[in-house]
Amino acid sequence: MKKIAVLIEIRDGKLKPSNLGVCSAAHESGGECIAFLLEGNAADAAATLQEYGIEKVVEIFTTHGAASWNPEVWAEAIIQAMVYYEIHALLGLASMQGKDLLARVAARLEAPLLMDCIAVNLVRHTAKKSQFSGKAIAEFKTCGDYHVYGIRPNALTAVPAPCRAAVESFKASTGSPGLSVKNLQPGLANDIDLTEANVIISGGRGMENGDNFNLLHACAQTISAAVGASRAAVDAGWVSHALQVGQTGKTVSPKVYIACGISGSVQHFAGMKTAGIIIAINKDPHAAIMSKCDYAVCANLFDIVPALTRKLRKPHKGSK
Amino acid sequence: MNIYVCVKHVPDTAATIRVGADYRIDEDITFIMNPYDENAVEEAVRLKKRMAGAEVIAVTLGKAAAEATLRSALAMGADRAILVRSDKHHDCITTAGALCAAIRQDGNPDLIFTGRESIDAEGFQTMYRMGVNLGIPVASNVIAFDMDGQRVSVISEMEAGEHACLEMTTPCIIGAGKGLNQPSYPKLPDILQARKKTITVIDEEQSGTHSSASRVETVILEIASEERQPEALEGSAEEIADAIVGILRNEAKVLMNS
Numbered sequence: 001m002k003k004i005a006v007l008i009e010i011r012d013g014k015l016k017p018s019n020l021g022v023c024s025a026a027h028e029s030g031g032e033c034i035a036f037l038l039e040g041n042a043a044d045a046a047a048t049l050q051e052y053g054i055e056k057v058v059e060i061f062t063t064h065g066a067a068s069w070n071p072e073v074w075a076e077a078i079i080q081a082m083v084y085y086e087i088h089a090l091l092g093l094a095s096m097q098g099k100d101l102l103a104r105v106a107a108r109l110e111a112p113l114l115m116d117c118i119a120v121n122l123v124r125h126t127a128k129k130s131q132f133s134g135k136a137i138a139e140f141k142t143c144g145d146y147h148v149y150g151i152r153p154n155a156l157t158a159v160p161a162p163c164r165a166a167v168e169s170f171k172a173s174t175g176s177p178g179l180s181v182k183n184l185q186p187g188l189a190n191d192i193d194l195t196e197a198n199v200i201i202s203g204g205r206g207m208e209n210g211d212n213f214n215l216l217h218a219c220a221q222t223i224s225a226a227v228g229a230s231r232a233a234v235d236a237g238w239v240s241h242a243l244q245v246g247q248t249g250k251t252v253s254p255k256v257y258i259a260c261g262i263s264g265s266v267q268h269f270a271g272m273k274t275a276g277i278i279i280a281i282n283k284d285p286h287a288a289i290m291s292k293c294d295y296a297v298c299a300n301l302f303d304i305v306p307a308l309t310r311k312l313r314k315p316h317k318g319s320k
Numbered sequence: 321m322n323i324y325v326c327v328k329h330v331p332d333t334a335a336t337i338r339v340g341a342d343y344r345i346d347e348d349i350t351f352i353m354n355p356y357d358e359n360a361v362e363e364a365v366r367l368k369k370r371m372a373g374a375e376v377i378a379v380t381l382g383k384a385a386a387e388a389t390l391r392s393a394l395a396m397g398a399d400r401a402i403l404v405r406s407d408k409h410h411d412c413i414t415t416a417g418a419l420c421a422a423i424r425q426d427g428n429p430d431l432i433f434t435g436r437e438s439i440d441a442e443g444f445q446t447m448y449r450m451g452v453n454l455g456i457p458v459a460s461n462v463i464a465f466d467m468d469g470q471r472v473s474v475i476s477e478m479e480a481g482e483h484a485c486l487e488m489t490t491p492c493i494i495g496a497g498k499g500l501n502q503p504s505y506p507k508l509p510d511i512l513q514a515r516k517k518t519i520t521v522i523d524e525e526q527s528g529t530h531s532s533a534s535r536v537e538t539v540i541l542e543i544a545s546e547e548r549q550p551e552a553l554e555g556s557a558e559e560i561a562d563a564i565v566g567i568l569r570n571e572a573k574v575l576m577n578s
């Protein structure tokens with residue numbers, strides 16, 4: 001039977017929820033699904049992963065120790081594990097970490113790689129992904145001994161498929177890397193990972209200044225949503241580039257995207273057009289976004305956002 | 321010191337994309353230098369200004385029309401350019417092979433800059449493949465770059481504002497992210513001067529093609545549907561806010577009731 005490995009991402013000691021959609025895609029192929037884990041807590045993760053079709057969880061160790069994160073070392077370790085477990089198809093998240101690691105693995109194996117896929121078929125070795133900044137969708141076929149796919153976070157739905165997952169460890173013997181990691185600086189505490197968020201509330205030029213973004217943060221906090229921004233807001237210096245959604249920012253696929261004072265340029269849409277539901281709050285009924293969304297609110301954002309925050313504060317706590 | 325910059329000629333972000341029967345796009349539209357490559361060229365040129373005897377060479381793989389993007393790189397301050405001419409469609413594997421072959425043929429690279437991704441193919445991998453091909457380290461999504469002798473220090477942007485500080489020795493490859501710098505736009509004299517700079521055209525075959533058993537084939541390419549049927553939410557701010565809460569709770573199911 002064909003074996004497929006899913007490279008699992010752990011963040012702050014927790015399994016990223018978007019891993020589960022990737023596990024489902026692997027399970028759907030009918031092959032044996034093995035999860036690769038790079039940092040501890042395999043037993044904890046296995047309890048969740050086995051509910052989504054994972055039959056084996058392999059915790060990978062390197063000669064260098066888990067504490068010293070180094071993408072070159074990890075790429076080498078992943079390849080050794082792929083060879084040992086006879087794996088020819090590797091899936092992972094097209095997160096920042098995934099984009100780096102999967103590409104290093106594919107390059108060393110000289111394997112075809114499709115990054116940021118929104119659908120994948122592991123029987124035919126095909127995947128769909130955006131082209132031309134989201135203006136087109138392509139289906140590609142990968143040909144070769146190995147196949148590597150990075151999946152856009154939240155693009156694939158997690159479908160429960162209970163199994164029993166055995167946990168094993170694999171010790172790779174890794175050489176000395178050409179790249180050394182001096183340190184990792186964490187982001188700010190209230191930076192919720194944009195690509196992982198279920199709900200994103202974004203602000204554009206209509207926010208008028210950086211302080212007004214506090215309105216969005218206050219609203220986002222009530223439901224653990226993340227705050228995003230258009231390039232106009234980033235270029236004005238109101239928020240950091242890390243929040244930018246769009247062609248030259250992050251590509252996101254939340255369940256709900258609320259755009260406040262954003263006109264809906266093609267470049268902005270390149271980053272959020274695969275969102276489940278788009279709600280636009282804009283005072284101009286002719287703004288492009290008003291005809292490209294699911295719910296159009298033609299109003300002043302400074303009236304709507306505070307009202308929404310008040311409503312959300314009351315009867316609910318947190319998001320699912 | 322030889323600083324190579326790989327640039328790509330891509331459709332303008334605002335251009336309307338049309339797909340032909342052969343799954344190739346109609347190229348009768350405006351093309352630009354890939355936006356991330358502008359950051360790559362800018363960083364290479366800034367570095368050159370600090371290093372006596374350094375040369376910046378822009379390299380691209382593409383059709384004859386890609387010369388326009390090389391001219392832009394020259395106007396931004398690159399010294400000369402190489403066009404690896406090919407009318408074929410390339411995947412990331414053959415692209416990396418062709419760029420490496422052209423660079424190898426030209427000289428010994430100390431540094432190679434690329435953009436972190438191209439906005440047309442959205443491949444996110446050419447620089448890593450070049451690294452393996454040339455046997456040198458790679459850092460991508462780089463937002464800060466510094467060089468001291470042979471030692472290169474960079475900051476790579478990770479998730480949720482996290483940064484990784486990385487070190488390599490030359491030769492190495494840097495994939496430029498947006499935050500790396502603010503590209504300076506060439507002035508008229510720069511553009512005129514760029515016309516006099518040399519662009520060496522080599523044929524893809526001449527540069528020694530890279531054959532691989534691995535490849536990516538296009539099955540389908542189609543225009544993405546942007547169709548949504550907008551429903552207007554109307555009423556007072558309170559009513560609209562209630563309606564949005566209803567959507568979050570009932571339709572998107574992202575609220576937990578307490």
Ligand SMILES: Cc1cc2nc3c(=O)[nH]c(=O)nc-3n(C[C@H](O)[C@H](O)[C@H](O)COP(=O)(O)OP(=O)(O)OC[C@H]3O[C@@H](n4cnc5c(N)ncnc54)[C@H](O)[C@@H]3O)c2cc1C
Pocket residue numbers: 203204205206207229230231232233244245246247248249250260261262263264265266267268271281282283284287299300301302333355
């Ligand atoms: C190569 C390239 C790459 C780019 N990459 C990106 C990218 O990654 N991300 C990105 O976002 N852009 C990107 N852009 C820029 C893009 O073209 C637009 O300029 C930008 O998205 C506009 O931002 P905006 O919608 O916030 O501003 P505007 O277009 O100015 O829109 C502001 C909107 O706010 C509304 N508004 C104002 N006040 C209020 C109020 N009180 N209440 C309600 N509505 C209000 C207005 O009606 C207007 O529709 C890129 C451009 C280029 C050329």
